[in-house]
Amino acid sequence: MSKLLEVNKLCASYGATQVLYDIDFSLEAGHITAILGANGAGKTTTLRALCQIVKTSGSIQFDGQQLVGKSTEAVVRMGVAHVPDGRGTFTGLSVEENLRLGAYVRGNKDEMAQDMERMFKRFPILKERRHQQAGTLSGGEQQMLAISRALMLRPKLLLLDEPSFGLAPLIVAEIFRIMRSINQEDGVSMLLVEQNASLALDLADHAYLLETGRVALSGPSDTIKNDESVRRAYLGY
Amino acid sequence: MEGFLHQIFSGLANGIIYGSVALALVMIFQATHHINFAQGEMATFSTFVAWWLMQSGWPYWGAFFFTIAVSFAGGLVVQRTIIRPIEKAPVLTNVIVFIGLLLIFNAFSGWFFDHTVKAFDSPFPKDSVLTTKYFSAHQFGSAGVLLVVLLGLFAFFKFTPIGLAMRAAAQNPDSARLVGIRVSWMLGLGWGLAAAIGAVAGMMVAPVVFLDPNMMAGILLYGFAAALLGGIDNPVGAVIGGLIVGVLENLLGAYVIGTELKLTVALVLIVTTLTLKPAGLFGKKVVVRV
Numbered sequence: 001m002s003k004l005l006e007v008n009k010l011c012a013s014y015g016a017t018q019v020l021y022d023i024d025f026s027l028e029a030g031h032i033t034a035i036l037g038a039n040g041a042g043k044t045t046t047l048r049a050l051c052q053i054v055k056t057s058g059s060i061q062f063d064g065q066q067l068v069g070k071s072t073e074a075v076v077r078m079g080v081a082h083v084p085d086g087r088g089t090f091t092g093l094s095v096e097e098n099l100r101l102g103a104y105v106r107g108n109k110d111e112m113a114q115d116m117e118r119m120f121k122r123f124p125i126l127k128e129r130r131h132q133q134a135g136t137l138s139g140g141e142q143q144m145l146a147i148s149r150a151l152m153l154r155p156k157l158l159l160l161d162e163p164s165f166g167l168a169p170l171i172v173a174e175i176f177r178i179m180r181s182i183n184q185e186d187g188v189s190m191l192l193v194e195q196n197a198s199l200a201l202d203l204a205d206h207a208y209l210l211e212t213g214r215v216a217l218s219g220p221s222d223t224i225k226n227d228e229s230v231r232r233a234y235l236g237y
Numbered sequence: 238m239e240g241f242l243h244q245i246f247s248g249l250a251n252g253i254i255y256g257s258v259a260l261a262l263v264m265i266f267q268a269t270h271h272i273n274f275a276q277g278e279m280a281t282f283s284t285f286v287a288w289w290l291m292q293s294g295w296p297y298w299g300a301f302f303f304t305i306a307v308s309f310a311g312g313l314v315v316q317r318t319i320i321r322p323i324e325k326a327p328v329l330t331n332v333i334v335f336i337g338l339l340l341i342f343n344a345f346s347g348w349f350f351d352h353t354v355k356a357f358d359s360p361f362p363k364d365s366v367l368t369t370k371y372f373s374a375h376q377f378g379s380a381g382v383l384l385v386v387l388l389g390l391f392a393f394f395k396f397t398p399i400g401l402a403m404r405a406a407a408q409n410p411d412s413a414r415l416v417g418i419r420v421s422w423m424l425g426l427g428w429g430l431a432a433a434i435g436a437v438a439g440m441m442v443a444p445v446v447f448l449d450p451n452m453m454a455g456i457l458l459y460g461f462a463a464a465l466l467g468g469i470d471n472p473v474g475a476v477i478g479g480l481i482v483g484v485l486e487n488l489l490g491a492y493v494i495g496t497e498l499k500l501t502v503a504l505v506l507i508v509t510t511l512t513l514k515p516a517g518l519f520g521k522k523v524v525v526r527v
Contacts, residue, residue, distance in 0.1 A: 051415065053411075053414075072415065076414070076417035082415045090409050091408075091409075092404075092408050093405065100398070100401060101401060101416045101418075104398060104416050104418060105416070107398070149416070
């Protein structure tokens with residue numbers, strides 16, 4: 001399998017505070033990779049580093065191109081969609097406008113209309129709410145909107161920052177089920193950051209475990225899931 | 238009664254000019270949370286450009302549209318070269334730069350076009366069919382022009398992808414970057430549009446107040462009052478605020494305080510709004526969790 005994303009010696013810092021130290025990881029095209037770890041381990045920062053929102057050094061090879069040093073907009077235009085923590089929907093705009101913005105860089109009206117219909121099929125509740133302001137949606141609906149908006153880019157790589165955060169278990173299960181179908185049917189590769197380790201390991205093919213800004217451990221999800229000592233030491237269940 | 242109605246209608250005609258200036262202010266405020274104090278002087282300079290073109294023999298509407306284009310480009314250039322480097326600087330730095338811009342544009346107007354007061358033609362002559370009982374032809378015509386501008390802007394923001402992107406960038410710059418919007422350029426476009434609106438307002442007001450480098454000083458004050466009254470983050474509020482300020486100014490000037498003290502109305506409105514209802518009539522109250 002070809003590597004879609006290959007990260008080498010990635011460091012990232014907020015001002016003088018360094019958060020990531022020489023992180024290496026990779027992601028195969030079509031796969032789902034999970035990044036796990038406790039609060040403050042650097043999971044969110046890893047995603048931000050990929051999108052060049054934080055100051056980074058090292059190497060990020062994506063689809064044959066170097067991302068370090070590019071602007072966030074340029075990274076997005078290369079096909080990296082990011083569902084940030086806190087969802088990042090445009091709360092003052094309507095659901096439909098949010099989706100239109102997702103396809104902003106593609107600028108193809110016909111494709112956009114098709115994609116929007118596909119999103120509505122996948123998340124029927126969004127169709128009902130299409131003219132409603134995004135800020136008035138429930139948490140679960142907003143997460144669905146955030147994921148749909150990211151998919152409107154037709155991304156090669158989807159970055160998801162804690163899609164389960166603050167949602168009821170039933171809704172989390174629904175969202176994870178849809179994420180799996182998106183991966184299998186549309187072949188979108190995903191990099192998933194999660195606190196909920198068991199959920200993430202069920203979905204992902206491969207996982208990395210971060211501890212205070214370094215990769216503590218990595219391997220296929222099944223191996224990590226079944227390793228009693230790892231589970232107890234890092235995942236806490 | 239007739240006099241009273243006349244005051245109201247000419248107040249509305251002035252009000253739409255104030256509303257346009259307020260709209261230009263709101264446009265930049267929404268995206269950056271700064272008030273561009275140089276907005277008025279930029280508009281004056283634009284109006285001088287139009288005057289100069291007409292002196293050189295251009296027809297009115299040719300000069301009008303060319304000036305709008307020049308002003309748009311000028312606003313864009315100012316944002317790219319002067320404002321962008323201080324985007325992340327503290328608010329006081331921005332205020333100082335805005336005041337600097339105000340002085341520079343004011344001085345440029347005087348330097349290039351001298352300080353004598355000039356007559357500026359109206360495209361709506363006195364004897365045209367537009368003259369009615371309550372409106373002069375110019376009042377009616379300029380209100381029409383500004384309404385067209387406002388509707389055009391509304392359509393631009395509502396129905397075009399770039400307009401939508403500008404709204405997104407103003408609302409949530411971080412998320413806007415994540416969908417690939419070049420946020421910094423959207424701010425540049427905002428400056429261009431604000432300068433263009435200012436230019437239209439300047440050209441519409443010049444036949445009434447005559448053209449000199451300080452022409453917009455008073456109007457900008459009414460514009461501030463309008464923007465604050467309507468809610469500094471609300472474009473529709475700004476226009477409505479402009480109409481209210483225009484009518485109030487005229488009525489108070491005619492019946493209560495006299496024309497000499499008219500400008501005080503703007504200042505009193507600003508202070509009153511800020512003390513009693515800081516978010517304005519239609520503004521969003523911002524609650525910050527600490």
